[in-house]
Amino acid sequence: MAREAHPALPEFDYIKPKTLAEASQFLSEHAGESRPLLGGTDIFVRLRDGAWKENKFLVDVKGLDGTDVLTFDEQTGLTVGAAVCMNRLSSFPAVKEHYPLLAEVCDTVAAYQLRNRATVVGNICNASPAGDTVGACLLYGGILNVFNVGGTRQEALNTFFVGPGKSVLKPGDIVTSLQLPIPPKGMIGKYLKLNRNNRGDLAIVGVTAAAYPNQDVPSGVTVRMALASVAPTPLVVSAIEDYFKQEKLTSDTVQTAAQLAMDSCKPIDDVRGTARYRSLMVRNLAKQALTALLEKM
Template sequence: MGINSHPALPEFEYVQPATLAEASEFLASHAAEARPFLGGTDVFVRMRDGFLTPKFLVDVKNLNGTNDLRFDPQTGLTIGAAVNMNRVVSSPEVRAHYPLLAEACQSVASYQLRNRATIVGNICNASPAGDTLGACLVFNGALHIHGINGPREEPLAEFFLGPGKTTLKPGDVVTSIHFPLPPKGCQGVYLKLGRNKLSDLSIVGVTALGYPDSSRPSGFCFRLAVASVAPIPLIVTGVESCLTDRSITPETLREAASLAAETCSPIDDVRGSARYRKEMVRNLSAKALAVVWEKLGK
């Protein structure tokens, strides 16, 4: 049998529940044959390629609160599951308080794709290469999920189990992601290495966030997340102690970058070898930390 490189989208039934309870109930009672979707930019591609064969696609875009993007100066930012990435990029509140989130969204493919693609879809797809995952992790995102037993909250840091695998259970619908207020004076950067400037997944993605913290010996705190170099997007926890317990110098920044390279466990694939990826983690982490350090006025 020859390979069909442009297979057609297989047939499916479109389901539009009226409430979250209805969505959870339908998804739970058709667990093996139904999946939720938002922008569809992962789901439809994977269906066309034959990786996914759902009988029912459940549109969760118009359910309660999924279209809201709200900033509360006391509690932080909530981005509804159905809010597309272009809305995040152009939101004045996101740009003022979480510019790193806008930067990460802007790195995803093209304007046209970002008109459909969502942050929550990027998260639920659970590709270790997802471009927005690092920013969501360093800002301590938490997912609001509606399941058959009602709503609950889960920290994003505990959500990923492996490529395409998450803690979601049958009937679960992620309704939004919430970010607490960002640390005062924080600065961040997302560096993405792809095969081309447009529309490619990352070979390596490094997200760095730093902020003044007078309770630490160095006077600062850093968070670093790496993408595409382990089965799940990783927060490199060692970086935090490396850059908080001692004075920050060009040497300690380089040491932290080496730690990031040692922590990751990349694989060889069409986009790059494991060895190349490790070296790129070292280089991009060093660059990202230096950029943040400079943005902090140092």
């Protein structure tokens, strides 16, 4: 409980392994009392608030094999190392060119100085329903590269989240990078975030929408939407994708789709907003986001 926050960080030891294997080994041997450290912007806040009292070690995985990579490949797409901070990512020319929605969402997170530490992979691994960058990564079809001393594997984002703060990651797992495939040709996107302030706040609701031409669906355009802060996990609204298989994106269908978005979410009351307001704002922001896509098309 934040009321019992510490003056500074509670005691722990800092581990700087030389290899991923060493890091993974340590994390699995100290399951429950150790955590991998990336930017720290979430871990430090939670440790200070008195969460994770059992934590004894932070294992710094920044700089380990592949975590510092930021590359774009015409065939395989974008690789974002786990340690790549949001400012570096959003100013990377290939991101601006090929993944503009990713750059857009990064810039809505907190403040500039925090984004010099905060990472997209960290944002994903926190598995917070409010994560600003998660929706875009979901819509880009993101895949996480996970190292474990027992073997590496890939985790698709659409099956990654289990509950608030919970993911499929197990002790010893280290996400080394995020992989985003080449986006479909002509893909456009929009992120709308409702803050209490004008910017820099956590999302009361966040609506990420994307569309691209697709000859495999009757309407000729695939439209997808992800929502933040309105369900226990980041939510991809499958009803929207289904609806626009048949329907074309028009000012009329936008209204119906917005209602579908509203009906698909299960927000709760908390200090940032009531469930009632959140539902209505999903509808209104979904409408605005889809209208923005319509105007861009």
